[in-house]
Amino acid sequence: MSGEHLNGYKAGSHLERVLRAGHFAVTAELGPPQAADGDVIRKKAALLKGYCDAANITDNQTAIVRMSSIGAGAIALQEGLEPVIQMTCRDRNRLAMQSDLLGASALGMRNVLCLTGDHQSFGNHPTAKNVHDLDSVQLVQMVVGMRDKKAFQCGEEIKGAEPRFFVGAAANPFGDPFEWRPYRLGKKVEAGADFIQTQLIYNIERFAEFMENVRRLGLHQRVYLLAGIGPLKSPGMAKYMRDQVPGMDMPNELVDRMTQAAEGIDKEDKKARAAAWRDEGVRIAIEQINQLRKIEGVAGVHIMAIEWEEAVKLLVEGAGLYPRPEPASIPEADAGLTHE
Amino acid sequence: MIVAEQKPLDEIKGLIAEAEKVLVLGCGTCVTVCFAGGEKEAGILATSLRMASKIDGQPKDVTHTTVQRQCEWEYLDAVADQIREADIVVSVGCGIGVQAVVERFPEVWVVPGLNTSFMGLPTEQGVWEERCAACGSCILGLTGGICPIARCAKQLLNGPCGGSQNGVCEISKELPCAWQLIYDRLKSQNRLHLITQIQPPKDWSKSRDGGPRRITREDLRLAAEASE
Structure with a gap:
Protein backbone atom coordinates (compact mmCIF):
# COMPACT_ATOMS: atom_id res chain seq x y z
CA MET A 1 0.00 0.00 0.00
CA SER A 2 1.34 3.41 -0.80
CA GLY A 3 0.80 6.44 1.40
CA GLU A 4 -0.68 8.45 -1.45
CA HIS A 5 -3.86 6.39 -1.28
CA LEU A 6 -4.41 6.93 2.43
CA ASN A 7 -5.92 10.40 2.30
CA GLY A 8 -4.00 11.72 5.26
CA TYR A 9 -4.04 8.55 7.34
CA LYS A 10 -0.70 7.16 8.42
CA ALA A 11 -1.70 3.55 8.08
CA GLY A 12 -5.46 3.65 7.77
CA SER A 13 -6.02 1.08 10.49
CA HIS A 14 -9.42 0.85 12.12
CA LEU A 15 -7.88 2.07 15.38
CA GLU A 16 -6.37 5.09 13.66
CA ARG A 17 -9.66 5.96 12.01
CA VAL A 18 -11.58 5.68 15.30
CA LEU A 19 -9.12 7.99 17.02
CA ARG A 20 -8.92 10.45 14.15
CA ALA A 21 -12.71 10.68 14.09
CA GLY A 22 -12.54 11.81 17.72
CA HIS A 23 -14.14 8.73 19.27
CA PHE A 24 -13.07 7.50 22.70
CA ALA A 25 -11.15 4.39 21.66
CA VAL A 26 -11.14 0.95 23.24
CA THR A 27 -8.33 -1.53 22.74
CA ALA A 28 -8.11 -4.92 24.38
CA GLU A 29 -5.50 -7.58 24.81
CA LEU A 30 -5.29 -11.08 23.39
CA GLY A 31 -2.62 -13.37 24.84
CA PRO A 32 -1.58 -16.14 22.43
CA PRO A 33 -1.34 -19.71 23.77
CA GLN A 34 1.80 -21.56 24.79
CA ALA A 35 1.10 -24.00 21.97
CA ALA A 36 0.45 -24.10 18.23
CA ASP A 37 -3.28 -24.01 18.83
CA GLY A 38 -5.04 -21.58 16.49
CA ASP A 39 -8.46 -22.28 17.97
CA VAL A 40 -7.45 -20.53 21.19
CA ILE A 41 -6.99 -17.34 19.16
CA ARG A 42 -10.30 -17.86 17.37
CA LYS A 43 -12.19 -18.31 20.65
CA LYS A 44 -10.62 -15.27 22.25
CA ALA A 45 -11.15 -13.20 19.10
CA ALA A 46 -14.85 -14.10 19.16
CA LEU A 47 -15.10 -12.72 22.71
CA LEU A 48 -13.38 -9.46 21.80
CA LYS A 49 -14.75 -8.77 18.33
CA GLY A 50 -17.19 -5.88 18.32
CA TYR A 51 -16.23 -4.78 21.84
CA CYS A 52 -12.91 -3.14 21.00
CA ASP A 53 -11.46 -1.21 18.08
CA ALA A 54 -8.31 -3.33 17.99
CA ALA A 55 -6.69 -5.98 20.16
CA ASN A 56 -3.05 -6.12 21.18
CA ILE A 57 -1.44 -9.47 20.51
CA THR A 58 1.28 -9.88 23.10
CA ASP A 59 4.84 -10.81 22.17
CA ASN A 60 6.17 -13.56 24.46
CA GLN A 61 4.63 -11.71 27.37
CA THR A 62 6.50 -11.95 30.68
CA ALA A 63 9.25 -13.67 28.69
CA ILE A 64 7.28 -16.89 28.34
CA VAL A 65 7.32 -18.55 24.92
CA ARG A 66 3.97 -18.25 23.20
CA MET A 67 2.65 -18.30 19.64
CA SER A 68 4.18 -15.34 17.80
CA SER A 69 2.32 -12.07 17.81
CA ILE A 70 2.29 -11.90 14.02
CA GLY A 71 1.20 -15.52 13.63
CA ALA A 72 -1.65 -15.05 16.09
CA GLY A 73 -2.39 -11.64 14.54
CA ALA A 74 -2.91 -13.27 11.14
CA ILE A 75 -5.56 -15.54 12.69
CA ALA A 76 -7.19 -12.57 14.44
CA LEU A 77 -7.41 -10.76 11.09
CA GLN A 78 -9.10 -13.80 9.53
CA GLU A 79 -11.62 -13.62 12.35
CA GLY A 80 -12.32 -9.94 11.68
CA LEU A 81 -10.51 -8.64 14.77
CA GLU A 82 -7.95 -5.93 14.06
CA PRO A 83 -4.63 -6.74 15.74
CA VAL A 84 -2.07 -4.44 17.31
CA ILE A 85 1.17 -6.35 16.91
CA GLN A 86 3.31 -6.07 20.01
CA MET A 87 7.03 -6.18 19.36
CA THR A 88 9.66 -6.26 22.08
CA CYS A 89 13.34 -5.45 21.80
CA ARG A 90 14.27 -8.44 23.96
CA ASP A 91 14.12 -11.24 21.39
CA ARG A 92 15.08 -9.72 18.04
CA ASN A 93 17.76 -7.52 16.56
CA ARG A 94 17.07 -4.81 14.00
CA LEU A 95 17.29 -7.24 11.08
CA ALA A 96 14.70 -9.64 12.49
CA MET A 97 12.42 -6.79 13.53
CA GLN A 98 12.39 -5.18 10.11
CA SER A 99 11.82 -8.44 8.30
CA ASP A 100 8.93 -9.26 10.65
CA LEU A 101 7.48 -5.80 10.06
CA LEU A 102 7.56 -6.37 6.29
CA GLY A 103 5.81 -9.69 6.77
CA ALA A 104 3.19 -8.29 9.14
CA SER A 105 2.43 -5.43 6.77
CA ALA A 106 2.13 -7.81 3.82
CA LEU A 107 -0.34 -9.89 5.87
CA GLY A 108 -2.49 -6.78 6.31
CA MET A 109 -1.57 -5.75 9.84
CA ARG A 110 -1.64 -2.01 10.37
CA ASN A 111 -0.84 -1.37 14.07
CA VAL A 112 2.33 -2.10 15.97
CA LEU A 113 3.21 -1.44 19.61
CA CYS A 114 6.91 -0.96 20.30
CA LEU A 115 8.08 -2.29 23.68
CA THR A 116 11.28 -2.86 25.61
CA GLY A 117 10.13 -6.29 26.83
CA ASP A 118 10.10 -7.89 30.26
CA HIS A 119 13.46 -9.26 31.33
CA GLN A 120 13.97 -12.91 30.45
CA SER A 121 14.67 -13.76 34.09
CA PHE A 122 10.89 -13.53 34.71
CA GLY A 123 10.00 -16.14 32.13
CA ASN A 124 10.44 -19.80 31.35
CA HIS A 125 13.84 -19.45 29.67
CA PRO A 126 15.81 -17.50 32.26
CA THR A 127 19.16 -18.69 30.84
CA ALA A 128 18.43 -17.14 27.43
CA LYS A 129 20.53 -14.36 25.93
CA ASN A 130 18.62 -11.11 25.51
CA VAL A 131 19.11 -8.88 22.49
CA HIS A 132 18.22 -5.20 23.11
CA ASP A 133 19.99 -4.19 19.92
CA LEU A 134 17.53 -1.28 19.86
CA ASP A 135 15.52 0.17 22.72
CA SER A 136 11.82 0.97 22.45
CA VAL A 137 12.40 4.62 21.49
CA GLN A 138 14.74 3.58 18.70
CA LEU A 139 12.26 0.91 17.58
CA VAL A 140 9.53 3.56 17.25
CA GLN A 141 11.93 5.65 15.18
CA MET A 142 12.72 2.70 12.95
CA VAL A 143 9.09 1.73 12.27
CA VAL A 144 8.17 5.35 11.57
CA GLY A 145 11.20 5.73 9.28
CA MET A 146 10.22 2.65 7.28
CA ARG A 147 6.77 4.17 6.81
CA ASP A 148 7.50 7.86 6.28
CA LYS A 149 10.98 7.82 4.78
CA LYS A 150 10.58 4.51 2.96
CA ALA A 151 13.94 3.56 4.42
CA PHE A 152 15.42 0.72 6.38
CA GLN A 153 17.16 1.53 9.65
CA CYS A 154 20.52 1.52 7.84
CA GLY A 155 19.26 4.29 5.57
CA GLU A 156 18.81 2.15 2.46
CA GLU A 157 15.69 2.85 0.47
CA ILE A 158 12.81 0.37 0.55
CA LYS A 159 12.29 -0.30 -3.13
CA GLY A 160 8.68 -1.38 -3.35
CA ALA A 161 5.83 -1.27 -0.86
CA GLU A 162 6.83 0.19 2.47
CA PRO A 163 5.31 -1.26 5.64
CA ARG A 164 2.67 1.16 6.91
CA PHE A 165 1.86 0.97 10.59
CA PHE A 166 0.00 3.12 13.07
CA VAL A 167 2.81 3.17 15.60
CA GLY A 168 2.29 2.78 19.30
CA ALA A 169 4.49 2.82 22.37
CA ALA A 170 3.95 2.13 26.04
CA ALA A 171 4.20 4.39 29.06
CA ASN A 172 4.34 3.47 32.70
CA PRO A 173 3.07 6.52 34.60
CA PHE A 174 4.07 4.90 37.90
CA GLY A 175 7.59 3.83 37.08
CA ASP A 176 10.42 5.75 38.68
CA PRO A 177 11.76 8.36 38.50
CA PHE A 178 8.12 9.55 38.56
CA GLU A 179 8.94 13.13 37.53
CA TRP A 180 10.98 11.86 34.58
CA ARG A 181 8.19 9.68 33.11
CA PRO A 182 6.52 12.44 31.05
CA TYR A 183 9.92 13.24 29.50
CA ARG A 184 10.47 9.61 28.63
CA LEU A 185 7.02 9.68 27.02
CA GLY A 186 8.09 12.85 25.23
CA LYS A 187 11.01 10.97 23.69
CA LYS A 188 8.63 8.36 22.30
CA VAL A 189 6.41 11.10 20.86
CA GLU A 190 9.47 12.82 19.41
CA ALA A 191 10.49 9.50 17.85
CA GLY A 192 7.14 9.55 16.03
CA ALA A 193 4.74 7.45 18.11
CA ASP A 194 1.12 7.92 17.02
CA PHE A 195 -0.49 6.39 20.08
CA ILE A 196 0.46 5.41 23.62
CA GLN A 197 -0.97 2.65 25.77
CA THR A 198 -0.21 2.94 29.46
CA GLN A 199 0.61 0.36 32.07
CA LEU A 200 -2.33 -0.70 34.27
CA ILE A 201 -3.71 2.24 36.21
CA TYR A 202 -5.23 1.72 39.64
CA ASN A 203 -4.12 4.91 41.35
CA ILE A 204 -6.21 7.42 39.40
CA GLU A 205 -5.09 10.39 41.48
CA ARG A 206 -1.44 9.74 40.75
CA PHE A 207 -2.22 9.14 37.09
CA ALA A 208 -4.01 12.50 36.93
CA GLU A 209 -0.83 14.08 38.31
CA PHE A 210 1.16 12.36 35.56
CA MET A 211 -1.30 13.64 32.94
CA GLU A 212 -0.95 17.16 34.26
CA ASN A 213 2.77 16.95 33.48
CA VAL A 214 2.02 15.37 30.10
CA ARG A 215 -0.26 18.29 29.25
CA ARG A 216 2.32 20.80 30.47
CA LEU A 217 4.67 19.37 27.83
CA GLY A 218 1.86 19.53 25.23
CA LEU A 219 2.24 15.82 24.52
CA HIS A 220 -1.51 15.12 24.67
CA GLN A 221 -1.90 17.20 21.53
CA ARG A 222 0.70 15.22 19.64
CA VAL A 223 -0.25 11.65 20.54
CA TYR A 224 -3.35 9.60 21.36
CA LEU A 225 -3.03 8.31 24.89
CA LEU A 226 -4.99 5.20 25.88
CA ALA A 227 -5.16 4.57 29.62
CA GLY A 228 -4.53 1.00 30.83
CA ILE A 229 -7.39 -0.72 32.65
CA GLY A 230 -7.33 -4.16 34.23
CA PRO A 231 -10.33 -5.67 36.01
CA LEU A 232 -9.30 -7.37 39.26
CA LYS A 233 -10.28 -11.02 39.66
CA SER A 234 -9.65 -11.46 43.37
CA PRO A 235 -8.13 -9.81 46.45
CA GLY A 236 -5.14 -12.11 45.92
CA MET A 237 -4.51 -10.60 42.50
CA ALA A 238 -4.79 -7.10 43.94
CA LYS A 239 -2.31 -7.93 46.72
CA TYR A 240 0.08 -9.56 44.28
CA MET A 241 0.04 -6.45 42.11
CA ARG A 242 0.53 -4.23 45.15
CA ASP A 243 3.43 -6.21 46.58
CA GLN A 244 5.14 -8.08 43.75
CA VAL A 245 4.81 -6.34 40.39
CA PRO A 246 7.54 -3.78 39.67
CA GLY A 247 6.22 -0.46 38.44
CA MET A 248 2.65 -1.04 39.71
CA ASP A 249 0.78 1.34 42.01
CA MET A 250 -2.13 -0.47 43.71
CA PRO A 251 -3.92 1.55 46.40
CA ASN A 252 -4.84 -0.33 49.59
CA GLU A 253 -8.37 0.94 49.23
CA LEU A 254 -8.90 -1.28 46.17
CA VAL A 255 -7.41 -4.30 47.93
CA ASP A 256 -9.88 -3.69 50.76
CA ARG A 257 -12.82 -3.30 48.39
CA MET A 258 -11.97 -6.60 46.73
CA THR A 259 -11.63 -8.32 50.12
CA GLN A 260 -14.94 -6.93 51.37
CA ALA A 261 -16.75 -8.05 48.19
CA ALA A 262 -16.95 -11.64 49.45
CA GLU A 263 -17.66 -10.85 53.10
CA GLY A 264 -20.66 -12.70 54.40
CA ILE A 265 -20.32 -15.45 51.79
CA ASP A 266 -19.55 -18.92 53.17
CA LYS A 267 -15.80 -19.58 52.86
CA GLU A 268 -16.56 -23.05 51.47
CA ASP A 269 -18.66 -21.62 48.65
CA LYS A 270 -15.70 -20.84 46.47
CA LYS A 271 -17.77 -20.36 43.37
CA ALA A 272 -19.94 -17.68 44.93
CA ARG A 273 -16.91 -15.92 46.41
CA ALA A 274 -15.11 -15.87 43.04
CA ALA A 275 -18.25 -14.50 41.37
CA ALA A 276 -18.60 -11.77 43.99
CA TRP A 277 -14.95 -10.78 43.55
CA ARG A 278 -15.25 -10.66 39.79
CA ASP A 279 -18.41 -8.56 39.99
CA GLU A 280 -16.60 -6.10 42.22
CA GLY A 281 -13.57 -6.12 39.90
CA VAL A 282 -15.79 -5.23 36.97
CA ARG A 283 -17.55 -2.51 39.02
CA ILE A 284 -14.22 -0.95 40.01
CA ALA A 285 -12.95 -1.05 36.41
CA ILE A 286 -16.10 0.63 35.08
CA GLU A 287 -15.82 3.37 37.71
CA GLN A 288 -12.20 3.85 36.70
CA ILE A 289 -13.01 4.09 32.99
CA ASN A 290 -15.55 6.79 33.81
CA GLN A 291 -12.98 8.67 35.89
CA LEU A 292 -10.26 8.35 33.25
CA ARG A 293 -12.58 9.65 30.50
CA LYS A 294 -12.81 12.95 32.34
CA ILE A 295 -9.04 13.49 32.34
CA GLU A 296 -7.99 15.83 29.56
CA GLY A 297 -5.68 14.11 27.09
CA VAL A 298 -7.02 10.58 27.60
CA ALA A 299 -8.15 9.44 24.14
CA GLY A 300 -9.29 5.96 25.06
CA VAL A 301 -8.76 2.93 27.25
CA HIS A 302 -6.65 -0.15 26.81
CA ILE A 303 -8.31 -3.06 28.62
CA MET A 304 -5.98 -5.77 29.79
CA ALA A 305 -8.24 -8.56 31.02
CA ILE A 306 -5.56 -11.20 31.32
CA GLU A 307 -7.05 -14.68 30.67
CA TRP A 308 -10.49 -13.13 31.27
CA GLU A 309 -11.49 -11.90 27.83
CA GLU A 310 -15.19 -12.17 28.79
CA ALA A 311 -14.70 -9.14 31.03
CA VAL A 312 -14.07 -6.81 28.08
CA LYS A 313 -17.72 -7.01 27.02
CA LEU A 314 -18.87 -6.29 30.60
CA LEU A 315 -16.58 -3.27 30.93
CA VAL A 316 -17.36 -1.79 27.53
CA GLU A 317 -21.10 -2.20 27.97
CA GLY A 318 -20.99 -1.09 31.59
CA ALA A 319 -19.10 2.08 30.74
CA GLY A 320 -21.52 2.96 27.95
CA LEU A 321 -18.91 2.41 25.25
CA TYR A 322 -21.00 -0.09 23.29
CA PRO A 323 -21.65 -0.31 20.40
CA ARG A 324 -18.24 0.61 19.08
CA PRO A 325 -18.20 3.30 16.39
CA GLU A 326 -17.78 2.48 12.73
CA PRO A 327 -15.66 5.33 11.38
CA ALA A 328 -15.78 6.12 7.69
CA SER A 329 -13.54 3.95 5.58
CA ILE A 330 -10.70 5.61 3.74
CA PRO A 331 -12.14 7.52 0.79
CA GLU A 332 -10.82 7.02 -2.71
CA ALA A 333 -7.67 9.00 -3.38
CA ASP A 334 -8.20 12.52 -4.64
CA ALA A 335 -5.67 14.16 -6.87
CA GLY A 336 -3.36 16.35 -4.85
CA LEU A 337 -4.03 14.74 -1.48
CA THR A 338 -1.04 13.11 0.08
CA HIS A 339 -0.41 11.52 3.42
CA GLU A 340 1.06 13.56 6.24
CA MET B 1 40.02 -4.59 37.23
CA ILE B 2 39.02 -7.97 35.82
CA VAL B 3 36.94 -9.75 38.45
CA ALA B 4 36.78 -13.53 38.63
CA GLU B 5 35.81 -16.27 41.04
CA GLN B 6 37.09 -19.76 41.53
CA LYS B 7 35.27 -22.65 39.90
CA PRO B 8 33.77 -25.27 42.21
CA LEU B 9 36.45 -27.72 43.36
CA ASP B 10 34.57 -30.66 41.86
CA GLU B 11 34.62 -29.07 38.43
CA ILE B 12 38.37 -28.48 38.64
CA LYS B 13 38.87 -32.07 39.84
CA GLY B 14 37.01 -33.22 36.74
CA LEU B 15 39.19 -31.12 34.47
CA ILE B 16 42.43 -32.57 35.86
CA ALA B 17 41.19 -36.15 36.37
CA GLU B 18 43.62 -37.75 33.92
CA ALA B 19 46.75 -35.85 34.94
CA GLU B 20 49.30 -36.81 37.58
CA LYS B 21 51.56 -33.80 37.62
CA VAL B 22 49.55 -30.64 38.09
CA LEU B 23 50.74 -27.02 38.15
CA VAL B 24 48.38 -24.41 39.57
CA LEU B 25 49.44 -21.13 37.98
CA GLY B 26 48.43 -17.91 39.74
CA CYS B 27 48.50 -14.34 38.49
CA GLY B 28 49.71 -11.35 40.47
CA THR B 29 47.46 -8.72 38.92
CA CYS B 30 43.63 -8.37 38.81
CA VAL B 31 42.76 -11.78 40.21
CA THR B 32 45.13 -11.22 43.13
CA VAL B 33 43.33 -8.02 44.02
CA CYS B 34 39.93 -9.73 43.85
CA PHE B 35 41.19 -12.70 45.89
CA ALA B 36 40.46 -15.29 43.21
CA GLY B 37 43.76 -16.42 41.71
CA GLY B 38 46.76 -14.80 43.37
CA GLU B 39 49.69 -16.44 45.16
CA LYS B 40 47.56 -17.23 48.21
CA GLU B 41 44.60 -18.66 46.33
CA ALA B 42 46.84 -20.69 43.99
CA GLY B 43 48.49 -22.21 47.09
CA ILE B 44 45.18 -23.05 48.74
CA LEU B 45 43.82 -24.58 45.54
CA ALA B 46 46.98 -26.68 45.07
CA THR B 47 46.70 -27.98 48.64
CA SER B 48 42.99 -28.72 48.20
CA LEU B 49 43.58 -30.65 44.98
CA ARG B 50 46.45 -32.59 46.54
CA MET B 51 44.33 -33.58 49.55
CA ALA B 52 41.30 -34.39 47.41
CA SER B 53 43.33 -36.62 45.12
CA LYS B 54 44.72 -38.47 48.19
CA ILE B 55 41.24 -39.02 49.56
CA ASP B 56 40.15 -40.28 46.15
CA GLY B 57 42.97 -42.85 46.29
CA GLN B 58 44.93 -41.46 43.34
CA PRO B 59 47.40 -38.98 44.82
CA LYS B 60 48.57 -36.33 42.37
CA ASP B 61 51.74 -34.28 42.39
CA VAL B 62 50.29 -30.78 42.66
CA THR B 63 52.55 -27.72 42.79
CA HIS B 64 51.87 -24.04 42.37
CA THR B 65 53.57 -20.88 41.26
CA THR B 66 52.48 -17.34 40.49
CA VAL B 67 53.67 -14.86 37.88
CA GLN B 68 53.25 -11.12 38.04
CA ARG B 69 51.02 -11.00 34.92
CA GLN B 70 49.79 -14.06 33.05
CA CYS B 71 48.61 -11.91 30.14
CA GLU B 72 52.15 -11.03 29.07
CA TRP B 73 54.36 -13.74 27.60
CA GLU B 74 57.62 -12.47 29.07
CA TYR B 75 56.36 -13.19 32.59
CA LEU B 76 55.32 -16.69 31.55
CA ASP B 77 58.77 -17.38 30.10
CA ALA B 78 60.23 -17.04 33.59
CA VAL B 79 58.35 -20.19 34.67
CA ALA B 80 58.61 -22.03 31.33
CA ASP B 81 60.31 -25.08 32.86
CA GLN B 82 57.61 -25.61 35.48
CA ILE B 83 54.90 -25.22 32.86
CA ARG B 84 56.53 -27.74 30.51
CA GLU B 85 57.16 -30.30 33.26
CA ALA B 86 53.51 -30.48 34.24
CA ASP B 87 50.93 -32.84 32.67
CA ILE B 88 48.42 -30.12 33.10
CA VAL B 89 48.36 -26.43 34.03
CA VAL B 90 45.40 -25.10 36.00
CA SER B 91 45.51 -21.38 35.32
CA VAL B 92 43.87 -19.29 37.98
CA GLY B 93 44.38 -16.18 35.93
CA CYS B 94 41.48 -14.66 34.04
CA GLY B 95 40.43 -16.05 30.66
CA ILE B 96 43.18 -13.97 29.06
CA GLY B 97 45.77 -15.59 31.30
CA VAL B 98 44.62 -19.09 30.34
CA GLN B 99 44.90 -18.25 26.64
CA ALA B 100 48.24 -16.49 27.02
CA VAL B 101 49.67 -19.74 28.45
CA VAL B 102 48.05 -21.76 25.66
CA GLU B 103 49.48 -19.51 22.95
CA ARG B 104 52.98 -19.44 24.44
CA PHE B 105 53.13 -23.18 25.18
CA PRO B 106 51.15 -24.92 22.41
CA GLU B 107 52.24 -28.40 23.58
CA VAL B 108 50.95 -27.94 27.13
CA TRP B 109 47.41 -28.83 28.25
CA VAL B 110 45.89 -25.85 30.09
CA VAL B 111 42.53 -25.64 31.88
CA PRO B 112 40.84 -22.75 33.72
CA GLY B 113 40.48 -22.72 37.49
CA LEU B 114 38.39 -19.55 37.52
CA ASN B 115 35.24 -18.20 35.94
CA THR B 116 36.10 -14.74 34.65
CA SER B 117 33.10 -12.61 35.53
CA PHE B 118 33.37 -8.96 34.60
CA MET B 119 35.26 -5.69 34.65
CA GLY B 120 34.41 -3.85 37.79
CA LEU B 121 35.45 -2.52 41.13
CA PRO B 122 35.15 -3.40 44.81
CA THR B 123 32.31 -1.35 46.30
CA GLU B 124 32.89 -2.65 49.81
CA GLN B 125 35.08 -5.28 51.42
CA GLY B 126 34.16 -8.55 49.72
CA VAL B 127 31.78 -7.05 47.13
CA TRP B 128 32.63 -6.41 43.49
CA GLU B 129 30.34 -4.82 40.92
CA GLU B 130 30.45 -4.62 37.13
CA ARG B 131 31.11 -1.20 35.65
CA CYS B 132 32.30 -1.58 32.06
CA ALA B 133 31.14 -3.86 29.23
CA ALA B 134 33.96 -2.87 26.83
CA CYS B 135 31.38 -1.87 24.20
Missing part, protein backbone atom coordinates in the same frame (compact mmCIF):
# COMPACT_ATOMS: atom_id res chain seq x y z
CA GLY B 136 34.03 -0.01 22.23
CA SER B 137 32.28 3.37 22.00
CA CYS B 138 32.04 5.03 25.38
CA ILE B 139 28.96 7.13 26.16
CA LEU B 140 29.76 7.94 29.79
CA GLY B 141 30.04 11.60 28.78
CA LEU B 142 26.31 11.64 28.04
CA THR B 143 25.12 9.65 31.00
CA GLY B 144 26.81 11.41 33.86
CA GLY B 145 29.58 8.84 34.11
CA ILE B 146 27.21 5.93 34.84
CA CYS B 147 27.17 3.20 32.20
CA PRO B 148 23.77 1.93 31.02
CA ILE B 149 25.43 -0.71 28.84
CA ALA B 150 27.14 -2.39 31.77
CA ARG B 151 24.63 -1.53 34.48
CA CYS B 152 21.13 -1.63 32.89
CA ALA B 153 19.82 -5.19 32.52
CA LYS B 154 18.45 -4.23 29.09
CA GLN B 155 21.28 -1.92 27.97
CA LEU B 156 18.77 0.86 27.36
CA LEU B 157 20.00 4.13 25.88
CA ASN B 158 16.94 6.33 26.21
CA GLY B 159 15.97 6.17 29.83
CA PRO B 160 14.51 3.72 32.33
CA CYS B 161 12.05 1.00 31.32
CA GLY B 162 8.74 0.61 33.12
CA GLY B 163 10.26 -1.77 35.64
CA SER B 164 12.26 0.83 37.55
CA GLN B 165 10.77 1.35 40.99
CA ASN B 166 12.05 2.82 44.24
CA GLY B 167 15.49 3.07 42.69
CA VAL B 168 15.87 -0.62 41.92
CA CYS B 169 15.75 -2.74 38.77
CA GLU B 170 12.81 -5.03 38.03
CA ILE B 171 15.07 -8.08 38.03
CA SER B 172 16.36 -7.70 41.60
CA LYS B 173 15.78 -5.53 44.62
CA GLU B 174 19.56 -5.77 45.19
CA LEU B 175 20.29 -4.09 41.87
CA PRO B 176 20.12 -0.31 41.55
CA CYS B 177 18.36 0.95 38.42
CA ALA B 178 21.16 2.41 36.30
CA TRP B 179 18.82 4.99 34.81
CA GLN B 180 17.65 6.14 38.24
CA LEU B 181 21.33 6.67 39.10
CA ILE B 182 21.88 8.53 35.83
CA TYR B 183 18.79 10.66 36.40
CA ASP B 184 19.71 11.52 40.00
CA ARG B 185 23.24 12.47 39.07
CA LEU B 186 22.32 14.59 36.07
CA LYS B 187 19.55 16.28 38.02
CA SER B 188 21.90 17.14 40.87
CA GLN B 189 24.26 18.67 38.31
CA ASN B 190 21.55 20.47 36.36
CA ARG B 191 22.40 18.52 33.24
CA LEU B 192 19.16 16.63 32.53
CA HIS B 193 19.17 18.09 29.00
CA LEU B 194 21.82 15.48 28.19
CA ILE B 195 19.23 12.69 28.28
CA THR B 196 16.20 14.43 26.77
CA GLN B 197 17.68 14.03 23.27
CA ILE B 198 17.00 10.71 21.57
CA GLN B 199 20.06 8.51 21.52
CA PRO B 200 20.29 6.81 18.10
CA PRO B 201 20.76 3.04 17.76
CA LYS B 202 24.17 2.02 19.02
CA ASP B 203 26.94 0.90 16.69
CA TRP B 204 27.45 -2.57 18.11
CA SER B 205 30.14 -3.33 15.53
CA LYS B 206 32.57 -1.65 17.91
CA SER B 207 31.49 -4.10 20.57
CA ARG B 208 31.99 -7.88 20.62
CA ASP B 209 29.25 -8.14 17.95
CA GLY B 210 31.74 -6.92 15.35
CA GLY B 211 33.85 -10.03 15.98
CA PRO B 212 36.99 -10.35 18.15
CA ARG B 213 38.60 -6.95 18.37
CA ARG B 214 42.13 -5.85 17.73
CA ILE B 215 43.88 -2.55 18.21
CA THR B 216 46.93 -1.74 16.10
CA ARG B 217 49.05 1.27 16.96
CA GLU B 218 51.30 1.93 13.98
CA ASP B 219 53.34 4.47 15.92
CA LEU B 220 54.28 1.84 18.46
CA ARG B 221 54.83 -0.86 15.85
CA LEU B 222 57.25 1.28 13.88
CA ALA B 223 59.15 2.14 17.03
CA ALA B 224 59.41 -1.53 17.87
CA GLU B 225 60.71 -2.40 14.41
CA ALA B 226 63.24 0.42 14.46
CA SER B 227 64.72 -0.82 17.72
CA GLU B 228 65.20 -4.35 16.40
